[in-house]
Amino acid sequence: MSTRKRFLATVVVAASVALTAACAGGTNAAGDNGDDGNGGTIKLSSVASDKVGAEALIAAFRKTHPDANFTTSYADTDQYQGTLRTQLASGTAPDVFFAWPGNGNPGAIEVLAPTGYLMDLSDRPWVKDIPSGIKPVTVVDGKTYVVPETFAGIGALYNKKAMTDIGGQEPTTYTGMLALCDTAKAKGKVLFALGNQTNWVTQLADYALASTLVYGKTPDFAQQMTDGKTTFAKSEWKATLDKYLEMNKRGCFSANPLGTSVENAISQVAGGKAVGMIYVTSGLNQLQSEAPKGTEFGMFAVPATDNASDTQLPGAAGGSYAVNAKTKNKKLALEFIDFLGTPEAINAYATATGNLPGIPNDQFKVDPALQPLLDAQKAGKTVPFMDQLWPNPKVQNVHFAAIQDMFAGKTSPDQVLTRMDEAYKAG
Numbered sequence: 496m497s498t499r500k501r502f503l504a505t506v507v508v509a510a511s512v513a514l515t516a517a518c519a520g521g522t523n524a525a526g527d528n529g530d531d532g533n534g535g536t537i538k539l540s541s542v543a544s545d546k547v548g549a550e551a552l553i554a555a556f557r558k559t560h561p562d563a564n565f566t567t568s569y570a571d572t573d574q575y576q577g578t579l580r581t582q583l584a585s586g587t588a589p590d591v592f593f594a595w596p597g598n599g600n601p602g603a604i605e606v607l608a609p610t611g612y613l614m615d616l617s618d619r620p621w622v623k624d625i626p627s628g629i630k631p632v633t634v635v636d637g638k639t640y641v642v643p644e645t646f647a648g649i650g651a652l653y654n655k656k657a658m659t660d661i662g663g664q665e666p667t668t669y670t671g672m673l674a675l676c677d678t679a680k681a682k683g684k685v686l687f688a689l690g691n692q693t694n695w696v697t698q699l700a701d702y703a704l705a706s707t708l709v710y711g712k713t714p715d716f717a718q719q720m721t722d723g724k725t726t727f728a729k730s731e732w733k734a735t736l737d738k739y740l741e742m743n744k745r746g747c748f749s750a751n752p753l754g755t756s757v758e759n760a761i762s763q764v765a766g767g768k769a770v771g772m773i774y775v776t777s778g779l780n781q782l783q784s785e786a787p788k789g790t791e792f793g794m795f796a797v798p799a800t801d802n803a804s805d806t807q808l809p810g811a812a813g814g815s816y817a818v819n820a821k822t823k824n825k826k827l828a829l830e831f832i833d834f835l836g837t838p839e840a841i842n843a844y845a846t847a848t849g850n851l852p853g854i855p856n857d858q859f860k861v862d863p864a865l866q867p868l869l870d871a872q873k874a875g876k877t878v879p880f881m882d883q884l885w886p887n888p889k890v891q892n893v894h895f896a897a898i899q900d901m902f903a904g905k906t907s908p909d910q911v912l913t914r915m916d917e918a919y920k921a922g
Contacts, residue, residue, distance in 0.1 A: 535562070535563065535564050535827060536564035536565065536566060536824070537563070537564065537565050537566075537590050537591060537824065537827055537828060537831055538565075538566050538567075538589035538590045538591070538824075539553070539565055539566070539567045539568075539589055539590070539591050539592065539831075540567065540568045540569070540570075540575070540579070540588075540589040540591075540592045540593065541567070541569055541575075541592065541593040541814075541816075542569065542570065542571070542572050542575050542593050543569045543570055543571050543572075543575075544571075544572070544775075544777055544778065544781070544848075545593060545777060545814045545848055546569045547780050547784075547847045547848060548644065548645075548777075548780075548814055548843075548844040548845075548847045548848040549567065549569070549593075549844075550567075550847075551843040551844055551846070551847035552644075552834075552835060552840055552843060552844055553565050553567070554843070555834075555839055555840055555843045556831060556834050556840070568589070571693075572695045573694060573695060575593070575602065576600060576601040576602040577601065579592060579601075579602055580601055580602070583607070583610075583612040583819070586821060588612070588819045588821070589819060590818065590819055590822040590823075590824045590827070590828040590831075591816055591817070591818055591819070591822075591828050591831055591832060592816065592817060592819065593814065593815070593816060594607060594613070594640070594641050594815055594816065594817040595815065595883070596629070596632035596633055596641060596643060596811070596812040596813075596815050596883055597631075597632035597811075597812075597879070597880075597882075597883030597884060598882070598883060598884065598885055598886060598887070598888075599880075599881075599882030599883055599884070599885040599887075599888060599890065599891050600882060600888045600891050600892075601888045603883070603888070604632075604633070604635055604640045604641055604815075604817065605635050606887075606888055607640075607817070608635040608636075608638070608640050609635070611820055612819070612820055612821075613640045613641075613817045613818070613819075613820055614640070614817070614818040614819065614820045614822070614825075614828075614829075615638045615639070615640065616638075616639045616640060616641070616642070616817075616818065616832065617637075617638050617639045619639070619642075619829075619832065619833055619836065620833060620836065621642060621833065621835075621836025621837070621854065622639050622836075624836070624854045625639070625643060625853075625854060626854065626855065629643055629646065629811065629812040629853065632811065632812050632879070632883050633812060633815070640817055641815035641816060641817045642815060642816055642832055642835045642836045642853075642854075643812040643813070643814075643815045643853030643854065644813070644814045644815060644816065644835060644840070644841055644844040644845065644852075644853045645777070645812070645813035645814045645815075645841075645844060645845050645848060645850035645851065645852065645853045646810060646811070646812060646813060646845075646850060646851040646852065646853050646855075646868075646872065647775055647776050647777055647810070647811065647812075647813030647814070647850045647851075648775070648776045648794075648808055648809060648810040648850075648851075648865075648868040648871070648877065649699055649702050649703050649706075649773065649774070649775055649776070649808070649809040649810075649880070650703065650773070650774075650776070650794050650795060650796050650797060650808055650809075650867065650868065651687065651703075651771050651772070651773050651774075651794060651795050651796075651797050652764070652771055652772060652773075652774050652776070652778060652779055652782060652792055652793075652794050652864070653665075653764070653770050653771025653772075653792065653793050653794070653795070654764055654765070654767050654769075654770060654771060654782075654786070654790060654791075654792060655790075655791040655792060655793050656767060656790060656791070657684060657764075657767040657768075657769070657770040657771070658770050658771075658793070660682065660684070660767065661675075661678050661679050661681075661682040661684060661770060662678065662682075663675050663678050663679065663770070665793070665795040666795070666798060667795075667798055667803040667806070668798050668800070668801040668802070668803055669738070669798050669799055669800055669801055670801050671798070672686075672742075672747075672797070672798055673741075673742070673745055673747070676742070676745050676746055676747035677745070677746070679770050680746045684767075684768060684769060684770055685746070685747070685748065685749055685750070685763075685768075685769045685770070686747050686748075686769070686770050686771065687700075687742075687747050687748050687749075687769065687770070687771055687772050687773055688748070688749050688755065688759075688760035688761075688763040688764050688768075688769035688771075688772045689743075689748035689749045689752040689755060689760060689772065689773070690749070690752070690755045690756050690757035690758070690759060690760035690761075690772075691752035691753050691755065691898070691899060691902055692752070692753055692754060692755055692756045692757075693756050693757040693758075694895040694896070694899065695895060696757050696760070696774075697894070697895050697898035697899055697902075698881075698882070698891070698894060698895065698898070699773050699774060699775065700739055700742070700773045700797070701732075701735050701736060701739045701898070702809050702880065702881055703773050703796075703797035703799075703808075703809060704735045704738055704739060704797060704799045705731070705732060705735040705799075705881060706799075706807040706808060706809045706877075706878045707798070707799035707800060707805050707806050707807045708731040708732075708734050708735050708738075708799045708800070709730055709731045709732055709735060710807060710878040710881075711805055711806075711807040711878065712731060713725075713730070713731070714878075716730065717879075717881075717884040720884075720919065721886070726912075726916045726919075727912040727915045727916050727919070728909065728912040728913055728916055732912055732915075733908055733909065733912060735799075736901070736908035736911060736912070737908055738799060739898075740901065740908065743902065749763070749769070752902055753899060753902050753903060760772050761778065761781050761782060761785060762785060764782055764786075765782050765785035765786035765787075765790070766785075766786070766787075773797055775813070776794070776813075776849055776850050776851075776865060776868055777813060777814065777848045777849055777850055778849065779792060779794075779848075779849025779850075779862065779864055779865070780847060780848055780849040783849070791864075792864045793864055794864050794865060794866075794867045794868065795867060796808040796867060796871060796876075806876070807871075807876050807877065807878050808867070808868065808871040808876060808877050808878075809877065809878060809879070809880055809881070810868060810871060810872055810877030810878070810879075811877075811879045811880040811883055812853055812883075813848075813850055813853065814844060814848060814850070814853070815853070816832065816835055818832050836854065838852075838854075838856040838858050838859075841853060841854050841856065841859075842856065842858055842859045845859065846859075846860075846862070849862060849864070849865065850865070851865060851868060851869060851872065882894075885919065886919060887918070887919075887921065889918040889919075889921055890915055890918045890919050892918075893914050893915055893917075893918040894911075894915055897910070897911040897914050897915065898911065
């Protein structure tokens, strides 16, 4: 870590629901780092789902930097992505901000780096420790642009008491999962709360199914897409969407997914009205914070076939942070980003958000609920999040809208995939 500097004495953590260009830094003062008049204040922004992780980073950083200043802002994913792009283009972006590894959405590094918005971090000390399995999605044209704080997964997070209440157990086959849906329904519950009113949630269930049906059967599917040898429409993505709809018709999901927000879905699971939800592992902290004290949660990979050995689980670099290439607070921003690459910071973030460390280390103690993700990672039973390997953000945006249309009965799985193929080719 670089030499410590003395910062301003007052700590400012100004959280807001939306990102705004007005979340400016503190006043410059004698004795601060003096970088271009921005004083000793770091402007930090992140997605709302990772707010607890960002605040854990701030708390950990201040153990050795007690005079550090921060201004922070958080927003839901879709709002965050749009606002971040606007801020970067207008020169009002924060010094350090949440950015997605790989490609596939407006806030991903393969979209942002070519425009010159991200600082090249290739020479930072933690880069050598990034695991080879996730390193490809942290680089663009051979240059590293983010520090990966977590390794995240997508699976069924469930309330153990609710599972006990229905007399159920973790299913290992697709048929067994459908039967568990019936059991939950007979006991007055739903197996999976589904908040498809929140557009980004629409992708989670089909990602969980596609990891087995598409990428498990065809490990090089993403490369085949890149090479033009296959398409969404000609692949097992069709079976994936068919099963997504079958689960809905079977009563596996909330009664009205399009009328259910992700916040409401979390409340259903935390309160035991739903047994679980197919969600990102970073949502574990949200469930734990909302559930009654003492509530225990578990996790299982979502089966998509009747052969348990087929099951794969989406797992990839999760919460990651970049530095604004045009920051006026370069020295302090880099000092903070280097701290983010230490075991102390990574473990604090992973623990707070309910994930595994993006850069593994022996100091981390895994939450028992996440053991299935760790086991899958060690067994080579994970596949990257699908959108990280898509060529442009259009595919994901079309995917969100098309799945909502599919649940509204306005379009078919074939039409969804045709729309995704058109967006893929447009990239």
